[in-house]
Amino acid sequence: MYAVYLYAIQLVKHGLPADLAGIDGAALRLVQCDELAAVVSEIQQAPDVRELPAILAHELAVETLMASRCVLPVRFGTVLSDERAVRSLLAHHELAFRTDLTRLDGCVELGLRALWRSDGAAPAPAEPDVPSPLSAGRRYLEGRRQVLRQEQHLLARATAISEQLHAALDPLVRAAVVRRCRDAQTAVTASYLVERGDIGSFRSALGDLSAVFSEVQLLCTGPWPPYSFVSTRSDGQ
Amino acid sequence: MDSKILYTDGDIDRLARALEQSEALLPSRINADPENVERGLVKLVLTLIELLRQLMERQALHRIEAGSLSDEEIERLGETFLKLTNRMEELKVVFGLEGEELNLDLGPLGHLL
Known part of the structure; x- marks a missing residue:
């Protein structure tokens, strides 16, 4: 059928x-x-x-x-x-x-990823070791605490990156969807709604940004159909 | 289609590897076939349990940092969470679920976990 x-x-x-x-x-x-x-x-x-x-x-x-x-x-x-x-x-x-x-x-979508440079995703400064021997339960909680601390550290740095992106790119775009990541690879992913005529200025703004970003490298793809900016979510079957 | 790379200042191979990882982010839907619906349901239930587990764990860590728990209480909590984590890993194996599958895409709000 x-x-x-x-x-x-x-x-x-x-x-x-x-x-x-x-x-x-x-x-x-x-x-x-x-x-x-x-x-x-x-x-x-x-x-x-x-x-x-x-x-x-x-x-x-x-x-x-x-x-x-x-x-x-x-x-x-x-x-x-x-x-x-x-x-x-x-x-x-x-x-x-x-x-x-x-x-x-008249608009297209551009995708942007800011990826931690391999040497940029340095872990949060290690805390002095808690005196061992620790019991299994304590060791587990201590491990979890370190992981969460690392995630928060990455998230704080990703927030700083997304604020810089916002300041530089927002004047050039009609709308933006920016997501901060907590993983060791990606700092920020973003989708921008850009008028076709502004693609060139968007690209040169990225050039200016990459000159000041030391922690991340940028990958911009597009132009794409504006998938992220359609307001209706109509589900198929 | 033309090249879709509009701008990059990085090592293209490394960027490609990072993109390959994002493949896992493609939305997966709960399959409503009769044979699969059970697995979908288990996935949803385990996702919610995992959410609660992580919330409780964070709460416990906050309380430890605030110094409001005795050594004995910390010890008991640690063991409980350790057991919960191990049990969750066993359940994932039983139902053939990967760690990343226990998550929900909440659209504009990001991921649940």
């Missing part, structure tokens, strides 16, 4: 580019509800997040669309039972979708 796979939501008036194929080479088509349309293809079963060809096909379709119109990208793996379910989704979220399409018009 066939189900309907969703790629993106857009305005009907933009139509579809010719010869754009989706997952498994299936033809893309529009399912309409008033002025809104969902870009869909038929699929036999929901793809798994580990199926690389399917992920690439999804992303390629969304990015091709994004080049010529504003789209709301749908999360990979979203499948609805039939066209009626798609139309009802569009009708149900009509206002939110239309607002998002206006808000995101």
Whole structure:
């Protein structure tokens, strides 16, 4: 039995580019509800997040669309039972979708990671050893205390990094989602909503930042469809 | 698709390795197949127990640092938490769950644990 796979939501008036194929080479088509349309293809079963060809096909379709119109990208793996379910989704979220399409018009998402330099993720200064021998229970609690201390130390440094990013980048972006991490690899991950015309200034701001960051190195990817900035979370089945 | 690296000031191999690790962050959903629903439920229950365990452990550490517990109490707490941790590890093995699986993605709030 066939189900309907969703790629993106857009305005009907933009139509579809010719010869754009989706997952498994299936033809893309529009399912309409008033002025809104969902870009869909038929699929036999929901793809798994580990199926690389399917992920690439999804992303390629969304990015091709994004080049010529504003789209709301749908999360990979979203499948609805039939066209009626798609139309009802569009009708149900009509206002939110239309607002998002206006808000995101002309914008792309850029991803940023600040990774601790291999020599930068130095542990918190060690405390003098507690006199041993400790009993098993005490030794366990002491170990946990050290781990939590280390996490807090990393988090405090990640907070400082995210504040520097905020000060330098916020004037250049429409919106930002910044997450501080507590692991030894990554200090901060962030998604930025940037107008296409501002990508160049964003990139040069990163150049300025990397000159002052000694603890982290930066990796910026994109432009991506604005996955992190769509306000509606519509769950497939 | 074009290259998606817009800017980097680091060693590209190291960055790639860090990204590979992030693969584990892809959202996993509780599979609602009848055969898998039991495992999904166990995962959810163990996640909540793990949350409580970590909260209690932190609370205990705060109280130790504040000096409000006697040596004997600290000893008892330590042993209790140690046993809880070991028991949790056993349960994870029994149900075939990895440490990172016992977590929930709370969207904008980050991860539960």
